Amino acid sequence: MDELADVSDPALPFPLQHTFIQTVAAPASVRDIPELMTVWAGQSASLCRCTDATEFMTQLIAEAETVFAKYSKEKF
Secondary structure (H helix, E strand, O other), rough: HHHHOOOOOOOOOOHHHHHHHHHHHHHHOOOOHHHHHHHOOOOOOHHHHOOOOOHHHHOOOOOOHHHHHHHOOOOO
């Protein structure tokens, strides 16, 4: 990404960009070369935030317990 910081050309639209990138990303995936793999961020990337690992795990467990409680009579 640092190398692309000064590039002013717009990226290709999604279907074309994906097809172009797969010529590199697909073989990289087979060879386990993460630097050349496709990294999907998706539409929810803006919802990401940094947090303490303990805080994250506590919240994750609490949310999982809530979901599990809906499907079980036992509290996890």
